[in-house]
Amino acid sequence: MLPLLIAPQIREADAYTIAHEPIASIDLMERASKAFVGWFINHFPDKDQAISVYCGTGNNGGDGLAIARMLDDHQYKKINVKVARFSDKSTPDFNTNLERLKKTSISISEIHPGSGFPIEDCPLIIDALLGTGLNKPLEGDYKRLVDHLNSLDKTIVAVDVPTGFFADGEIPHGAGILKADLVITFQQPKINFLLPESGPYIKCWEAVNIGIDEHFVQSLHLPYLAVEEKDIRKMLKPRHRFSNKGTYGHTLIVAGQPETMGAALLSASACVYAGSGLTTACIPQSGLTALNAYMPEIMAIVRHDMQLPTIEWAKFSAIGIGPGLGKDELAVELITDVFTNYKKPLVIDADALNLLTIHRELWRSVPENSILTPHMKEFDRLFGDHGNWWQRIQTGIQKAREYAVFILLKNDYTIVISPAGKVYFNTTSNPAMAVGGMGDVLTGIISALLAQHYTPEEACILGAYLHGKAGDELALPNKINVILPSQVAARVPLTMAKLLA
Numbered sequence: 225m226l227p228l229l230i231a232p233q234i235r236e237a238d239a240y241t242i243a244h245e246p247i248a249s250i251d252l253m254e255r256a257s258k259a260f261v262g263w264f265i266n267h268f269p270d271k272d273q274a275i276s277v278y279c280g281t282g283n284n285g286g287d288g289l290a291i292a293r294m295l296d297d298h299q300y301k302k303i304n305v306k307v308a309r310f311s312d313k314s315t316p317d318f319n320t321n322l323e324r325l326k327k328t329s330i331s332i333s334e335i336h337p338g339s340g341f342p343i344e345d346c347p348l349i350i351d352a353l354l355g356t357g358l359n360k361p362l363e364g365d366y367k368r369l370v371d372h373l374n375s376l377d378k379t380i381v382a383v384d385v386p387t388g389f390f391a392d393g394e395i396p397h398g399a400g401i402l403k404a405d406l407v408i409t410f411q412q413p414k415i416n417f418l419l420p421e422s423g424p425y426i427k428c429w430e431a432v433n434i435g436i437d438e439h440f441v442q443s444l445h446l447p448y449l450a451v452e453e454k455d456i457r458k459m460l461k462p463r464h465r466f467s468n469k470g471t472y473g474h475t476l477i478v479a480g481q482p483e484t485m486g487a488a489l490l491s492a493s494a495c496v497y498a499g500s501g502l503t504t505a506c507i508p509q510s511g512l513t514a515l516n517a518y519m520p521e522i523m524a525i526v527r528h529d530m531q532l533p534t535i536e537w538a539k540f541s542a543i544g545i546g547p548g549l550g551k552d553e554l555a556v557e558l559i560t561d562v563f564t565n566y567k568k569p570l571v572i573d574a575d576a577l578n579l580l581t582i583h584r585e586l587w588r589s590v591p592e593n594s595i596l597t598p599h600m601k602e603f604d605r606l607f608g609d610h611g612n613w614w615q616r617i618q619t620g621i622q623k624a625r626e627y628a629v630f631i632l633l634k635n636d637y638t639i640v641i642s643p644a645g646k647v648y649f650n651t652t653s654n655p656a657m658a659v660g661g662m663g664d665v666l667t668g669i670i671s672a673l674l675a676q677h678y679t680p681e682e683a684c685i686l687g688a689y690l691h692g693k694a695g696d697e698l699a700l701p702n703k704i705n706v707i708l709p710s711q712v713a714a715r716v717p718l719t720m721a722k723l724l725a
């Protein structure tokens with residue numbers, strides 16, 4: 225897992241690396257700038273393109289100066305540097321890099337407080353005004369400059385973070401933030417890059433390694449972690465010789481109303497594809513023909529009008545409940561029946577989450593370590609309205625602990641919060657997956673993983689990753705705009721096979 229540090233921890237890790245590698249601070253800046261330039265050159269190979277580098281007077285600005293010098297070394301011929309002298313302060317590494325830059329032929333100009341802004345005729349701007357040192361929303365000269373740059377139709381590549389963008393914590397409404405086409409960020413994506421609030425400011429980002437001490441970072445036992453492919457490869461268990469369907473569990477999916485049988489079909493079929501040895505769907509009677517026709521591998525427990533079905537609880541190694549279940553009286557009785565009789569962790573989704581919102585007394589019987597899979601609206605219905613995603617995560621941490629459950633909060637980077645307070649960011653999935661039914665498939669996959677004896681934590685992490693990865697494999701190679709949940713479900717075996725190879 226890639227630990228995701230917040231800004232003060234980034235400073236701590238930088239300082240530790242400087243003291244213990246050891247490496248001089250100015251050389252770490254050189255290394256960071258070199259990593260930036262390495263990526264930049266590959267993606268902007270036209271050395272005749274005119275580039276303006278805007279620098280503040282802190283270390284982000286120091287990076288900008290070093291980057292300008294290095295691009296000059298690489299024969300980029302039309303570089304100019306503009307230093308925003310909005311403060312009397314400057315860091316020693318900024319000063320050293322300014323002296324180094326003055327020895328080149330690069331033109332350096334300054335922007336002063338209250339002054340107008342120079343005409344900008346370069347199509348490409350490198351933003352090294354402010355980085356992770358941001359400590360308050362932009363105002364005054366910085367805000368004016370950022371608003372001005374945003375008003376120009378330029379390509380903006382930000383160093384580490386776009387100027388004015390908080391790397392973590394709440395992003396104030398209406399803050400002045402530079403809109404970057406690309407952010408080349410050091411060591412790790414900043415946590416706010418992974419939240420929807422970054423959408424208007426960051427078109428894409430790339431993290432480059434600058435050799436921060438990994439042992440130190442791991443020793444911090446940080447709550448925020450990004451899931452990487454190598455973690456998934458370690459987690460996934462291959463199937464063994466002499467195993468049989470019993471080895472891989474029996475999953476029950478409690479879902480569907482006559483009008484929402486699709487949710488039950490998607491969920492139960494995803495469960496089969498994700499490797500559950502046996503899958504049974506508890507569905508309304510009117511859906512039986514559809515179920516048999518859609519996927520004969522799925523067995524059924526039929527719900528007759530307003531009658532609770534008889535369920536042999538001990539038969540099932542995992543239960544997923546909620547997709548298309550509705551909120552009527554029978555649904556309430558059914559969920560109560562499941563919560564009362566089944567003591568292992570459940571996967572609780574969609575209408576089952578809505579029922580938890582309406583009938584708060586149900587919370588008392590949610591089995592420990594169950595997995596709740598809300599999207600943003602379901603989350604807010606459960607736990608109250610939130611003005612931003614950072615707050616939502618903090619509430620998630622508190623509620624996961626309070627109720628001893630896992631909360632999987634759906635997002636472009638789906639967030640899994642454990643009762644122990646760990647926050648895992650999934651790194652797969654894409655906008656082509658924004659289609660109704662995609663969540664039902666995820667529920668089926670996670671339920672199947674529970675049935676196959678993955679721990680609830682593993683089932684969440686693995687389920688979110690596989691679901692997104694299957695979607696990526698379908699959509700990304702041909703830049704397909706829309707993929708269907710049923711396609712994602714059917715792709716899962718191949719995605720798993722690749723990860724096990």
Ligand SMILES: NC(=O)C1=CN([C@@H]2O[C@H](COP(=O)(O)OP(=O)(O)OC[C@H]3O[C@@H](n4cnc5c(N)ncnc54)[C@H](OP(=O)(O)O)[C@@H]3O)[C@@H](O)[C@H]2O)[C@@H](O)CC1
Binds near residue numbers: 252253254285287384
């Ligand atoms: N540490 C390392 O070893 C490495 C660091 N690296 C690089 O350093 C960057 C972090 O550098 P940094 O800490 O110097 O902060 P930076 O973002 O340049 O800004 C600082 C200045 O901004 C000011 N300021 C803050 N908010 C403001 C506001 N709203 N409006 C106006 N001013 C505001 C603040 O002023 P103050 O509030 O202190 O008066 C201070 O003077 C990081 O992103 C990466 O690029 C890499 O080279 C790798 C090695």
Ligand SMILES: [K+]
Binds near residue numbers: 351353355382384385
């Ligand atoms: K920046």
